[in-house]
Amino acid sequence: MNWIERGWYSASKLNFILLPLTVLFWLLSSVRKWLFKLGLKQTIQSPLPVIVVGNISVGGTGKTPFVIYLVELLRQQGFEPAIVSRGYGAEKSNDEPFPRLVTPELPVNLSGDEPKLLYLRTQCPVVIGSDRAQAVQFVKDNTRANIVISDDGLQHYKMARDIEIVLLDAKRMFGNGWLLPVGPLRELPSRLQTVDLTLINSGSETSEEQDQAKTEKEYQLAAEIAYNLLTPNLTLSTNTKVKLVSGIGNPQRFLSTALTMGYQVDDTLWFADHHQFKAQDFERFNLDDIILLTEKDAVKCRAFAQDNWYVLPISAVISKQVELKLLELINDLPKAH
Structure with missing residues (x-):
């Protein structure tokens, strides 16, 4: 920003x-x-x-x-x-x-x-x-x-x-x-x-609050458990330490959502909205670091993604x-x- x-x-x-x-x-x-x-x-x-x-x-x-x-x-x-x-x-x-x-x-x-x-x-x-x-x-x-x-x-x-x-x-x-x-x-x-x-x-909101939110709030975002970018049937347990990477208009919401889901965020890397990702953007991380991406960013990273990169899906409530x-x-x- x-x-x-x-x-x-x-x-x-x-x-x-x-x-x-x-x-x-x-x-x-x-x-x-x-x-x-x-x-x-x-x-x-x-x-x-x-x-x-x-x-x-x-x-x-x-x-x-x-x-x-x-x-x-x-x-x-x-x-x-x-x-x-x-x-x-x-x-x-x-x-x-x-x-x-x-x-x-x-x-x-x-x-x-x-x-x-x-x-x-x-x-x-x-x-x-x-x-x-x-x-x-x-x-x-x-x-x-x-x-x-x-x-x-x-x-x-x-x-x-x-x-x-x-x-x-x-x-x-x-x-x-x-x-x-x-x-x-x-x-x-x-x-x-x-x-x-x-x-x-x-x-x-957390999953326990979503039913209440459906009647009390007009529109909110509901996150689901993160899935592996290369192997979507693999999911990432909450309470896992992750590095957040995004190029979206409001990265603070991504951070808030990840924390709400229970992921332990120990580093963040923000780029401008619609950033065209390349493999060099991730050089600051270690090979065993778990990377968590938004869905919008993940579609640009598939070609060079690693096995420990995950995606946090978001739905409208x-x-x-x-x-x-x-x-x-x-x-x-x-x-x-």
Whole structure:
């Protein structure tokens, strides 16, 4: 975490040297939004119903496990969902132009880490591309899907949407309340008044507390016992000493979750979000050290992983009240165009 990011969640005044850039960001984003509202920029009609799962801030809010949960909920209602994503970190390729379908054979450097994880966990079509409206059309033309979940894309106003869901992190919330780069916000909190559903990710709980949390808290993350990266049927007992390694938006949540599960964390190594891991990143550790990774990071480490590297899987825990609200929104969706 650099000094700018630290200032987002502290009382530091150093960030205010960036205030001119925040004013510029506000002006540009406001003008862009008004151009869409006035019809001077075109929102492209979607051929399929679209649900956006996004946030108004930079950094992890638990979108990936929520999207995985939403895929399963839609399937239970008889839908065939697909996911579109920007594919952050995916390299350009003449052989694989955008929009690009994520497949089992597609390497992570061409898919991005989160899209690859979403495909592996859901086995539904995942299409990446910076133009999400184009990606939605690609889903319609090339898959059997009849509904689309946009992983992020709340601010991608070119893409029409039917439902907007925003996730917030309970500990970080709006940070210092300022727009980028003085603060972590992409949009002001007033944007939440226009979305269909706002959920607050309250973090992780122990397994004994999860049943209670399902009725008392709207959204949280439930960790399961870690499994071996190379041999998934092998699990890692809790109370084991581990080294945490991650390149995610909110590594402190990963640390908190591992501790909650009972793992003994005696070292951590944090990289920037979406870090492209290589074997040299792990040279500080001994060969017999047990490495514990997030699922998103693990998909980038498989090629050089050791036998004692493990993955901590995370799932979304949704209250019954929120699920009923989601079903109400889903039932009101228009039919595919």
